[in-house]
Amino acid sequence: MTLSVEIGDLTRVEADAIVNAANSMLLGGGGVDGAIHAAAGPRLLEACRRLRNTTHRDGLDVGDAVATPAFDLPASWVIHTVGPNLHRGQDDPARLASCFARSLDVAAELDVRSIAFPAVSAGAYGWPVTDVARIAVMTCRGWLAEHPEASPQDVRFVVLDERLRDVFDEALGAA
Template identity: 90%
Template sequence: MSMSVQIGDLTRIEADAVVNAANSMLLGGGGVDGAIHAAAGPRLLEACRRLRNTTHRDGLDVGDAVATPAFDLPASWVIHTVGPNLHRGQDDPVQLASCFARSLDVAAGLDVRSVAFPAVSAGAYGWPVDDVARIAVMTCRAWLAGHPEARPRDIRFVVLDERGRDVFDAALRAG
């Protein structure tokens, strides 16, 4: 088992699955969501539309996750999760933790070895990166401890800058 942090572009990360900080409509947006949709190509939007027309007619709930193929990304899968939006009063850390746990549940169902996460709900959704890092690391550690035989075993947090790296490094060292 390993958890690490790196500065980089999530759309260029070679991992079995990348996690998309999606909006509930699953049809693309800004930030990480927009970048993943742009890099994956138009087939990702088609796959998300199929989800909206079948299993997720009302969209994806906050804290839930679902997978699609990654198409033109270097990953095999995109795991879409909807983080809580602090600007809309969604301030429950349990919802944020659920994004990470449910994404790992989906990854385990796909039998992938490696998953790359963004700082879900930081940035446009207003959550302080310190809180996101603490909750992400704590949740992923608990998930790994509770699923000792399951994959994934390689979890990476991909951030945009040195501050994000330092914050996630501190959360990883905290124990």
């Protein structure tokens, strides 16, 4: 069981599943969400539209997660999660922690061995990256400890630059 951080492009990571910091409508957007939709190709949007027309008619709740195939990405699955938006007053750390825990639950249901997370809610949603890193690491460590035999066993945080890597490294060392 490993928990690590790396600098990279989430859309190029070779992992069984990558996590999309999605919006509740699941129909693409900016930032990580837009990059994943662009790299996965139009079939990802079609899959998300199917979710919206069937199991998620009202969209995906903050803190929840759902999977689609990854289509043109190197991963097999995209696990979409909706982080809390601090600019909208969504400041409950439990909702942010739920994004990581629910994504791991979905990954376990899919029996994936490796999963790569972005810094959910740290970008346009306004959460300080130090809080995101601390909550992400604590939640993932706790989930892995509670599910020692479950997949995934390789959990990675993929960030854009050295500054973010250093923040996640610090959280990994502190937890």
